[in-house]
Amino acid sequence: MSGNAPKKPGRKPVRKAVRPPSAPVVLDVREVSKAFGGQAVLDRVSVRVPAGSAVGVVGPNGAGKTTLLRCVVGSEVPDSGAVLFDGEKRAETDPRFRADVAVLVDDLDVFGDLSVLEHLDLLACAHGVPDARAVVDAVLDDVRLTASADHLPATLSSGQRRRLALASLLVRPRRLLVLDEPEQRLDTAGRAWLVERLRAEKAAGRALLFACHDDEILHAVADDVVRIGE
Amino acid sequence: MTPRWRDVRARLRGMRRAKRPSLMTVAGNVYQTLLYTVIIGGVFVQVLRSVLGDLLVPPGTGTQYWLGAATALLGLALVLRVLPALGPVTVGPAAASWLLAAPIDRGAFLASRYLLVVAGGAVAGAAVGGAALLVGLTADLPGAVGLVVSAAAVGVLLAVLAVWAQVRRGRERVLVRTAGALTVPAVAGIAVVVLLERAGSAPQAPPGGAATEALVGVAVVALVPAVVAAVLGRLRLRGLDRTAVTAAGPLIAALTLSVGFMDGSITTGVSRERRLQAIGTVRWARRLRGSRRRALVLADLRRMARARSALATAVALLVVPYLASVVVPPRVVPIAQLLGATLAAGGLADGLRAVAASRGLRRSLGGTNPDLLALHGVGPAAVAVLWTLLVAPAGGSVLSLVLVPVSALAVVVRFATRPPRTYGGSMVDTGVGLGPLPVGMLVELSRGPLLFVVLAGVQLLAG
Numbered sequence: 001m002s003g004n005a006p007k008k009p010g011r012k013p014v015r016k017a018v019r020p021p022s023a024p025v026v027l028d029v030r031e032v033s034k035a036f037g038g039q040a041v042l043d044r045v046s047v048r049v050p051a052g053s054a055v056g057v058v059g060p061n062g063a064g065k066t067t068l069l070r071c072v073v074g075s076e077v078p079d080s081g082a083v084l085f086d087g088e089k090r091a092e093t094d095p096r097f098r099a100d101v102a103v104l105v106d107d108l109d110v111f112g113d114l115s116v117l118e119h120l121d122l123l124a125c126a127h128g129v130p131d132a133r134a135v136v137d138a139v140l141d142d143v144r145l146t147a148s149a150d151h152l153p154a155t156l157s158s159g160q161r162r163r164l165a166l167a168s169l170l171v172r173p174r175r176l177l178v179l180d181e182p183e184q185r186l187d188t189a190g191r192a193w194l195v196e197r198l199r200a201e202k203a204a205g206r207a208l209l210f211a212c213h214d215d216e217i218l219h220a221v222a223d224d225v226v227r228i229g230e
Numbered sequence: 231m232t233p234r235w236r237d238v239r240a241r242l243r244g245m246r247r248a249k250r251p252s253l254m255t256v257a258g259n260v261y262q263t264l265l266y267t268v269i270i271g272g273v274f275v276q277v278l279r280s281v282l283g284d285l286l287v288p289p290g291t292g293t294q295y296w297l298g299a300a301t302a303l304l305g306l307a308l309v310l311r312v313l314p315a316l317g318p319v320t321v322g323p324a325a326a327s328w329l330l331a332a333p334i335d336r337g338a339f340l341a342s343r344y345l346l347v348v349a350g351g352a353v354a355g356a357a358v359g360g361a362a363l364l365v366g367l368t369a370d371l372p373g374a375v376g377l378v379v380s381a382a383a384v385g386v387l388l389a390v391l392a393v394w395a396q397v398r399r400g401r402e403r404v405l406v407r408t409a410g411a412l413t414v415p416a417v418a419g420i421a422v423v424v425l426l427e428r429a430g431s432a433p434q435a436p437p438g439g440a441a442t443e444a445l446v447g448v449a450v451v452a453l454v455p456a457v458v459a460a461v462l463g464r465l466r467l468r469g470l471d472r473t474a475v476t477a478a479g480p481l482i483a484a485l486t487l488s489v490g491f492m493d494g495s496i497t498t499g500v501s502r503e504r505r506l507q508a509i510g511t512v513r514w515a516r517r518l519r520g521s522r523r524r525a526l527v528l529a530d531l532r533r534m535a536r537a538r539s540a541l542a543t544a545v546a547l548l549v550v551p552y553l554a555s556v557v558v559p560p561r562v563v564p565i566a567q568l569l570g571a572t573l574a575a576g577g578l579a580d581g582l583r584a585v586a587a588s589r590g591l592r593r594s595l596g597g598t599n600p601d602l603l604a605l606h607g608v609g610p611a612a613v614a615v616l617w618t619l620l621v622a623p624a625g626g627s628v629l630s631l632v633l634v635p636v637s638a639l640a641v642v643v644r645f646a647t648r649p650p651r652t653y654g655g656s657m658v659d660t661g662v663g664l665g666p667l668p669v670g671m672l673v674e675l676s677r678g679p680l681l682f683v684v685l686a687g688v689q690l691l692a693g
Contacts, residue, residue: 045355075589092589098596109590112506113533121518125525126595133517150513154506168594 023050025087026176026207032081034090041067044081047209047226049176054198054208058221063229065211066105069180072209073103085176099127102174104182108165110153116140116164117149120171127172129161136171142197143167159185161190166194177201179210183217195220235338238329258268293427293556295435298362300419306356306388310409313392314402315501317478318347319470326476337468340475341459344467347389355385376445383452390456396467412543417546421555427556430521491650492675502580505539512536522597526605530581534609540577544617547574551624554592564624564634567618571638572682575614577646582606583646594625607643614638629692645678 029047033040041064049055057065070076072083074092082089090097110119119225120139124132140146143163148156156164162185169177182198183191191214201208212218219226255692319340321330329339337382359381363374393403426433484500487493514532518525534541547570554566585591586608592602651674657666 024532073593078666093599095597101593103593105588106590109584109588109594111529111533111584111591112502113536113580114529115510115512115514117527118514118518118532119510122525122529123594125518125520126522127596128522132519150511152506152509152512155510172594172596188351 002182013038025050025053026085028082028084028087029068029072030084032068032071032078032083034064034071034076034078042071042078042228045226045228046081049207049209050169051175051207052205052223053223054200054202054210055212056218056225057209058213058218058225058227060228065228066180068228069088069105069209069211073101073105073126073178075105099173100175101178102172102176104165104169105178105180108153108161108168110164112152112154115152116156116167117162119153120167121165123168124171129172132171139167139170142170142193159187159190162186163190166197167222170197174206176207176209179208181211181213183212183214191217232333235334238332238334238339238526257613292435293423294435297420297553297557298541300416300423302358302362303416304418306384307409307412307416309354309388310391310405310412313388314395314405315478315481315504317396317475317482318389319343319467319475320390320394320482321475323476323479323483326472326479330472330475335468336470337464340467340470341464344393344464345498347393348463349388351385351387351389351501353380353385355388356382358385366638370442373442373445376442376447376449376643379449380445380452383449383456385460387452390459391468393463394466396474397466399474413542413546417549420549424549424552424556428552433691479519491651491653492671509536523605526595526602527608530606530609533581534578534613537578537580540580543577544574544613548620551621555624561690564627564692565686567621567624567626567630568637568682568686568689569636570621571614574609574617575638576642578613579606579610579642579646582610582643586647587650603605603643603647607639610642611635611639614642625693630689633685633689633692637682637689641678641682641685644681648674648677 009129025048027047027049031044031046032042033044034042044054045064045068047055047057048069053135057068059065066101067076071078074083074097078119081090085101092098111122114122117136117140120136121132124136129135137146143166145163145167146161148160153161162182169179177198178184183194186194195217198208198217202223208221210221213224260466320343321340330336356378359378362377362381392405393404423433481497481500481504484497488495488497518529520528550570551563551566558566582603585595585602592599595602618631618634618638626634652670653668655668655670658669658672659666
């Protein structure tokens, strides 16, 4: 795993993953480059995320963290390099990719006329989750949105919208989670919950790739870190 | 010492004067705009005339008289609905930041804006009165003057009413409910006139003399309360707080952007957000469940059921083909059916538009793009079919029973799946006074409307 810049000296070592050495690589980003208008944003960035592990992406604002994640989920097309899922290229429109990859990049897109509860019910049903109702109720409780279950997304605070976005990832099946600064707009308790939840995701054998500015979350969750733009 | 508004205004005007274009430039721009408006308007009217041919109902008949009156009532409802959403007394972000924060006399500060609102109400009212003259609401000069003056007075009263609603929160709802209450008799009135006309017993217009006397009387009576209301409204301006005069800011900014960028979705996005915030919470007795397809279609139907104004519009539009059947030649009726079906289905296609526009939504819902678009097209398709069946007695052939819903759905899908607007690429001068325009943008703008024109032509050929 390597970025386009060397690690800065003196940083705390990142806690390494406790995972079987034979864990299959779910996501393999190979030397991806991306430029906008001649300005290089990503320069041959490589990332490998095995099942049951988490890779954090760090770097200053404008370094290209979100661009990297957008390339991974198919919202941007890399100028060169490859993004492999289970060892093969998959288009964002591929239903298998959509079934396996849960994405929280950019703002949450919602159906404005559906309540929080209906959104989660719809996602669970759309992905064929058995006992969808119980799963949704549990996740709603988990993200502390039960009291807002009947609210339309337009009435939610930015923190509540973030919780809804996270909940929308948790009510559906997933093998890889791609998250862009998931800690944003969460309160202290929410960040603590997020750490526990991401660790539980790893323990369940899921792979995580996430950009993060919070060192505590990074050290608590990430098995490896890729630094870009430093 | 607190500065007087008059002094602040003089200083602001002095600063702006240097940056303002010359009077000749402004006059030239106005002339150019008017010239192109007249040319394009003339071409449009000619095309419309050639398509419609002679109207079945000549001007001055009772049918036109009562249809005009019902349409005016509908326009009144629309004004009551729209005016509060636009302020009507508003200040821009710069004035809100710098001037509302200063201890100047707010009444004096807002007076010029208020004057514009009242004058706008009078002009709009007079224009509606003038339009009513064209459909033969009255024939003689005193009646015409009376009609225009009373319509202008009504315009002023409506403007002041909207300011009255703006002063205290909650009053806006009164206007909106009144608008809703006026819409019902207006649409019902049109329906009754159409039914009578189709049954061969056209309603009679009131005798000319009585109408003239009534209109002159109304003008005299309406002028007094209009002037009194305008003066009282000016006195209430001090009561307008910061929230009241800035609430419409985002919508007005969106409208300005929509016009500038020729993209109506900016305005519809802001107004949808306001509507959803006003609804707040929803509750449905039964949870979504079942298979993927069932859940997606049911969720879309729920969204449609919540779009009350779009549902009401779809119902109100039912009268359009029947109205067309008594006003325009029979060969044009299927086009009215197509237009109505497109508007009715399109108004209830929010789910289709959302899925088509958002890669994030498609990704989170899973499945393929065609599958998602098809599932979100089920509701609009059902609306198009049902709507067509309900207006089938208005006219058209058996073939149009199939052509109308299929064409309407095609236009709705084409419109909903428009890519995001782009403003780059090659430019072309259209020669209509808009300057060079991006070719890509023109192609995107024509997506949907162009298909509608083609399918309307097919309807004309198919009869």
